[in-house]
Amino acid sequence: MQTKIEKIDSSSALAIKIIETHDVDSLDFLSFREKLSYANISHPEKRMEWATARRAIKDALDTLYIPYPGFFKDEHGKSHSMNGNGFVSLSHTEGLAGAIFHRDTPVGIDMDIIREKILRIGFRFLDPSELDFLEKDPLHYTLAWSAKESIFKCQGRRGVSFRDNILLEPFSPDATVIKARIRETDYSDHHYTVHARVINDTVLTYTIW
Numbered sequence: 001m002q003t004k005i006e007k008i009d010s011s012s013a014l015a016i017k018i019i020e021t022h023d024v025d026s027l028d029f030l031s032f033r034e035k036l037s038y039a040n041i042s043h044p045e046k047r048m049e050w051a052t053a054r055r056a057i058k059d060a061l062d063t064l065y066i067p068y069p070g071f072f073k074d075e076h077g078k079s080h081s082m083n084g085n086g087f088v089s090l091s092h093t094e095g096l097a098g099a100i101f102h103r104d105t106p107v108g109i110d111m112d113i114i115r116e117k118i119l120r121i122g123f124r125f126l127d128p129s130e131l132d133f134l135e136k137d138p139l140h141y142t143l144a145w146s147a148k149e150s151i152f153k154c155q156g157r158r159g160v161s162f163r164d165n166i167l168l169e170p171f172s173p174d175a176t177v178i179k180a181r182i183r184e185t186d187y188s189d190h191h192y193t194v195h196a197r198v199i200n201d202t203v204l205t206y207t208i209w
């Protein structure tokens with residue numbers, strides 16, 4: 001399986017994997033609970049996405065010499081390690097799955113394919129000030145969307161509105177860093193730095209709390 005593994009620093013790493021239909025890598029490292037979850041996914045593509053994302057976590061952990069602890073989901077859908085150590089976030093999109101792990105602080109990762117149609121739904125997830133600075137460019141809109149997804153996943157709780165609660169500072173379509181803050185929630189004072197890059201037709205973003 002093709003993988004891009006990146007050690008961000010001594011406490012964090014990310015891995016991006018191509019989802020391959022003929023992958024025969026073992027899933028023995030999964031916890032019993034995860035094996036049950038996997039067995040309950042009936043859709044073949046979803047199974048591949050799910051499994052590849054877990055292999056991505058494993059690869060990121062291996063880079064940091066951390067044993068795979070097993071992960072469970074809370075009531076919001078966010079994954080947590082079963083031994084209470086470290087923070088993880090996952091993403092999958094057509095053909096790619098990825099994960100980020102940090103020893104000490106929450107993280108969020110997202111991947112999205114750049115599509116023309118995102119221009120039509122900007123009003124749903126963008127504040128008027130963001131609509132003002134964004135060019136009518138699918139890449140620019142996808143970066144904005146993905147940055148908000150990463151922040152959403154980093155904070156982890158449903159009920160945070162992309163349009164009303166996550167505000168991006170102006171950035172250009174070739175930006176590799178996007179600054180943002182969450183407003184009018186319990187985390188209203190928190191400022192985020194989102195890292196962004198483009199892999200072929202896919203935007204990858206991640207943030208560390």
Ligand SMILES: CC(C)(COP(=O)(O)OP(=O)(O)OC[C@H]1O[C@@H](n2cnc3c(N)ncnc32)[C@H](O)[C@@H]1OP(=O)(O)O)[C@@H](O)C(=O)NCCC(=O)NCCS
Pocket residue numbers: 049050053076077078079089090091092093109110111124125149152153154155156157158160161162
């Ligand atoms: C749940 C949500 C975060 C998933 O993101 P996505 O881009 O659709 O899908 P991705 O593949 O990138 O991410 C899926 C992973 O997100 C993780 N996830 C789900 N809910 C989460 C949460 N509340 N917090 C953190 N991570 C979460 C899961 O690990 C999931 O992977 P898994 O099912 O294999 O475990 C997203 O669909 C969502 O609900 N976003 C907020 C809703 C919203 O406000 N939308 C904008 C309206 S205009």
